[in-house]
Amino acid sequence: QLQLVESGGGLAQPGGSLRLSCAASGRTFSSYAMAWFRQAPGKEREFVAVISWSGGSTYYTDSVKGRFTISRDNAKNTVHLQMNSLKPEDTAVYYCAANRRQTMSVSKYQYDSWGQGTQVTVSS
Numbered sequence: 001q002l003q004l005v006e007s008g009g010g011l012a013q014p015g016g017s018l019r020l021s022c023a024a025s026g027r028t029f030s031s032y033a034m035a036w037f038r039q040a041p042g043k044e045r046e047f048v049a050v051i052s053w054s055g056g057s058t059y060y061t062d063s064v065k066g067r068f069t070i071s072r073d074n075a076k077n078t079v080h081l082q083m084n085s086l087k088p089e090d091t092a093v094y095y096c097a098a099n100r101r102q103t104m105s106v107s108k109y110q111y112d113s114w115g116q117g118t119q120v121t122v123s124s
Contacts, residue, residue, distance in 0.1 A: 002026040002098045002113040009094060009118030012086050016122070020081040022096030022115055030054075030074040033099040036081045037108055038092035038120075045095065049081060056072040059104055063089075086122045093117040 003025040012018050020036070035050035047062045048072040058070050065092075072079040079096060097111035105111070 001100075002029060002032065003037050004093065004096045004113055006096050006115040006116035006118040009120045011121045011123065013123065013124050014087060014122055016086050017082070018082045018086065018120060020083065020094055020096075020118060020120070022079045022081075024077045024079070024096075024098065028100075029077040029098075031100070031102065032113075033102050033104050034070075034079040035073055035097045035099065035105075036070060036079075036096060037095045037097055037111075038090075039095070039117075043104040044093075045108050047108070048094070050104045050106065051079065052104055053082050053102050056113070057104060059094060059106070061106070083120070086120075091122050092120060 005023045008020040036048040039045040051070045055072045067124045069082040096115040098113040099111050
């Protein structure tokens with residue numbers, strides 16, 4: 001399993017931007033599919049975006065398409081989520097997750113390793 005640590009959360013105004021980062025420890029990072037999930041108060045943890053082990057493929061939930069971009073740097077064992085045009089409904093704790101099966105799953109049950117989460121609040 002990987003150890004994952006998120007950073008970059010905070011307060012943003014509607015229409016603003018934030019960039020989340022996830023640092024992974026482990027020599028096999030480049031073999032994992034990586035994803036971002038989020039959980040708002042009183043709601044289930046939901047899929048946001050996923051990137052393949054090579055970075056060549058990405059997939060997003062409909063509500064963030066065109067606004068969020070997931071990327072990874074296998075040389076630095078990091079994955080990022082660039083969030084633009086933020087909306088109040090994007091407010092949640094954001095989690096980085098790793099899937100050693102390499103599948104680009106949208107199901108949280110397919111992910112083996114999780115970070116501790118970083119809070120994103122979008123409010124004026």
